[in-house]
Every structure is written in C-alpha cells, then in structure tokens.
Amino acid sequence: MTQYVPAESLHRLVKQAIDSGAAESIAEAEALFQGFRLTVEFRPDEPSDPISQATLLTLVALGRRVFLGGVSVSGALETSLTAPLPLGCTLAEAVRSLGGRVEDGAPGAPVVVVGPRGVRREGFCIRTAAAGWRGGIAPLHASQTPEAGPANPLAGMLAAALAVNEAFLHVSAVEAAGRRIVGLSLWRPGADVDWLPTDSQEPPLTYLPSQLWLIGLGHLGQAYLWGLGLLPYRSPAEVSLVLQDIDTITPSTESTSILTDAAMVGQKKTRAMAAWAERRGFQTSIQERFFDAGFSRQPGEPAIALCGLDNAAGRRALDQVGFDMIVEAGLGRGHRDYRTMRLHTLPGARPTAEMWKAAGAVESLEDRPAYTKLLTDGDLDRCGMTLLAGKAVGAPFVGAVAATLALSEVLRLLHGGPVHRLIDLDLLGVDHRLASPHGDAFRRLNPGFTAAA
Numbered sequence: 001m002t003q004y005v006p007a008e009s010l011h012r013l014v015k016q017a018i019d020s021g022a023a024e025s026i027a028e029a030e031a032l033f034q035g036f037r038l039t040v041e042f043r044p045d046e047p048s049d050p051i052s053q054a055t056l057l058t059l060v061a062l063g064r065r066v067f068l069g070g071v072s073v074s075g076a077l078e079t080s081l082t083a084p085l086p087l088g089c090t091l092a093e094a095v096r097s098l099g100g101r102v103e104d105g106a107p108g109a110p111v112v113v114v115g116p117r118g119v120r121r122e123g124f125c126i127r128t129a130a131a132g133w134r135g136g137i138a139p140l141h142a143s144q145t146p147e148a149g150p151a152n153p154l155a156g157m158l159a160a161a162l163a164v165n166e167a168f169l170h171v172s173a174v175e176a177a178g179r180r181i182v183g184l185s186l187w188r189p190g191a192d193v194d195w196l197p198t199d200s201q202e203p204p205l206t207y208l209p210s211q212l213w214l215i216g217l218g219h220l221g222q223a224y225l226w227g228l229g230l231l232p233y234r235s236p237a238e239v240s241l242v243l244q245d246i247d248t249i250t251p252s253t254e255s256t257s258i259l260t261d262a263a264m265v266g267q268k269k270t271r272a273m274a275a276w277a278e279r280r281g282f283q284t285s286i287q288e289r290f291f292d293a294g295f296s297r298q299p300g301e302p303a304i305a306l307c308g309l310d311n312a313a314g315r316r317a318l319d320q321v322g323f324d325m326i327v328e329a330g331l332g333r334g335h336r337d338y339r340t341m342r343l344h345t346l347p348g349a350r351p352t353a354e355m356w357k358a359a360g361a362v363e364s365l366e367d368r369p370a371y372t373k374l375l376t377d378g379d380l381d382r383c384g385m386t387l388l389a390g391k392a393v394g395a396p397f398v399g400a401v402a403a404t405l406a407l408s409e410v411l412r413l414l415h416g417g418p419v420h421r422l423i424d425l426d427l428l429g430v431d432h433r434l435a436s437p438h439g440d441a442f443r444r445l446n447p448g449f450t451a452a453a
Helices: 014-019 026-034 050-066 091-097 153-171 219-230 269-280 369-376 382-389 396-414
Strands: 038-042 071-075 111-114 125-131 134-139 182-185 207-209 211-215 240-244 283-287 304-307 325-331 340-346 420-426 434-437 449-451
Touching: 014 026, 014 369, 026 369, 038 050, 050 071, 050 091, 050 111, 050 125, 050 153, 050 219, 050 396, 111 153, 125 153, 134 153, 153 182, 153 219, 153 396, 207 396, 211 219, 219 269, 219 304, 219 325, 219 396, 240 269, 269 283, 304 396, 325 396, 340 396, 369 382, 396 420
Parallel strands: 038 071, 038 111, 111 125, 211 240, 211 304, 240 283, 304 325
Antiparallel strands: 125 134, 134 182, 207 449, 325 340, 340 420, 420 434
C-alpha cells in the first residue's frame, strides 16, 4: 500500500486549524474536526422536487467533508431520486452513497433544514432557500423566503454550499453565524440585486451547454462536474466533455473535491472523473498533460473552457490556445482568505500573461506550533515541513459556490443574459460582492447547446 506523506494526506480544512494556530498539532486539529457533526432535516413541501433534492445531496456531499464526525439526515428519504445523479433509486440510497447517515441528528449539532419556515429553536438551526436562479439561507423561523421563479438546480447547490459555510462558521465560534439571511441571484449576481423577490428577467432553463473543456479536476473542476450533473439535460449523451489534468488522486483530494472518495485514491483524476461523467450519461475524452501555451484547440473541440487551475503559470496561457471563452475561478489559499473567490471571463481587456505575471507571495507558516512539533519530533524533515506548509487551505463549500457562479456565466450566455468580466466574493461578507459586466464581447458566440428537459 502506498504511504502518503502529510503534504498529500492532510485534510485541507484541518490544515486551517494548524495554520491559524487554533491547534498545536495535527492530532489535535484532527480530533477537533472529528468532533464536528451536522444534522440535516429533509422536509420540503414536495420531496420529489429536483431543486430540493439537489440541495439535500449537495449538503451531504459537502457536509461530510467538513463535519468529520458525520452528517445525519432524516425526513422524507424514501422518496424516489429525481435529481439526475447516478446515486441509486431513492434519496436514502443517495444519502448513504455520498457518505451520509440516515438517522436522527446528534444533540447539540448544528441543524440545516431543507424545507419551509418553522418555529424558533434553541441552538443553531437554519433553512435553505432556493427559487428560480436564487439561492440562500435564513434562520429557520425567519419570514423572508425567496419568491417563485423558473427552476434552476444550481440555486439549490448554491443554497447548500452557503448553509455548510454557515454551519462551519458556527462550530468555529463565529457569533453571528445562523442569525443572518444570506443569498444571491445567479442571473444577476451583483451586490445591488435583492435575491428574495421574483425576478421577471430570469428565464426558464431551455438551453444547456453541450461542449465544455474542463481544465483541472480537483476542488473546482469536480464542483463544475457536480453542477453539470445536476442540470436537467433531456439527452445527456449529447454532452461532450474534455477533461484535462495530470494529477493522481491522493488522500487529501477527498477533503475538497466533491466527487472523490477514498476508493479512488491512486487513480488518475481524469479517469476517475470520466467514469463518473459517463455514469451520468455524458461523453468524455481526456487530456493528461500540463496545461500551457504549447498546444492549440482544434476545430470541433469545445469552444468554452472552465478553468480550475490553482497556479499562475497555467493561467497565463489561458487566452493563448484558441478558446472562444474561458471562465476562470481562483480561490484563496491561506487560513485567512480561503473563503474568497475571484472569477474572470476571458479573453478580457488585459492579456492573461499580464494578469498573472508572477505567483503571489505566500505567508511563512513554519513557526506555527504544529509545524515546529513535526520537526522536533522527527516526523518531518525541513524539506517535508516546508512542502506541507506550502499546501493550500481549502473548503469544498467555497469551490461549490464558485462553480455555481462559473456555470451560470455559460447558462446566461445561452439564454441571452449578461456575461461578467469579474466577480469577486468573500463568504464572510456575501453582500459586499463585486460583479462587473463584460459587455457584448460574447454576443455572437455559439458554443454548442442542447435542450433542457
């Protein structure tokens, strides 16, 4: 059996605890996270609603990567699975296949309800809220609810990711967690848009992307695939995906990447993700090479790329290989900024080689107690400690929010809506986000589409 060094095996959110100094050793940080549990109650008015099911399944898939003590799910789980994911026949089967437990929640655990407004409870208890292209969260007893709109399952994915973020803030002792109403519109993501009222501009999902190139299949790339899997394709076999990555799945991959499980460790990311996409009914081809300026997109290959690279070198080549449109998302890497995201739609006014001239500065962490202990105990040498310290902190709910925004750029293009040059968002202050329109650069682009069910 392959032995993985801490840099390849350490949970990327557990790393936040040692980088911030909240835990003085890896063992202490892991024990802290093993004590975190999450309770999910599934009781929507219509349990077979695909948006409610998308919310539930995303909650479980994200939650079990954050709350390592387990995710307990109760409610209408014998309902037939209507969300179009390859997870079994009933919701109970889907919950178990995603790593959740079908049981009542543990006393004192934070509670997330997928359902309507309820009475105030003691402790942390919020509900998800999704309607139209809008998703968010509110305290269970709050009267504010998003008004109806044309169904978009990405709104459920967004609501679930915001809920897991809020619950994690709660167990991290953030006092305001669970007391606020947080959400946004994927049709109009600007901060000046109220996500609660009906938006007459939101279209029904009619056209869905049929050709996409995914660059990077880790945290972001798998979130893109999950979101695509939730979309209501009438004929999934008409979808053609190019999946590009060079990496092998390691134990740490599972902590941030929504489609990875422990059984995949040691497999190439391209092949594991192609297998999942094909179970969903999509057609795939794979590219196992570095992404750089040394190759060109060929005629007939996908014109739109979704980029999930975490390095500046790859990003510098994005506008040099012949894609007509690239949606690129970058996430914060440090223990202070890992909840931040910045999305670009390219080509833009500036060349990508100029946008990412050099890698950003990395905070020195080697004086933190956990790293000092690894060195003094002989568990790592200086080189191994430096390698571990340089790994990014990551939380799967951050990538899930970014993926809903990135996929919505493509969906808006297909429905005649605005494309954004830049979206900047911090999950600590969603209301203070920035969304800057791109203009008409992509109005004549036909990237390939197929019908929604």
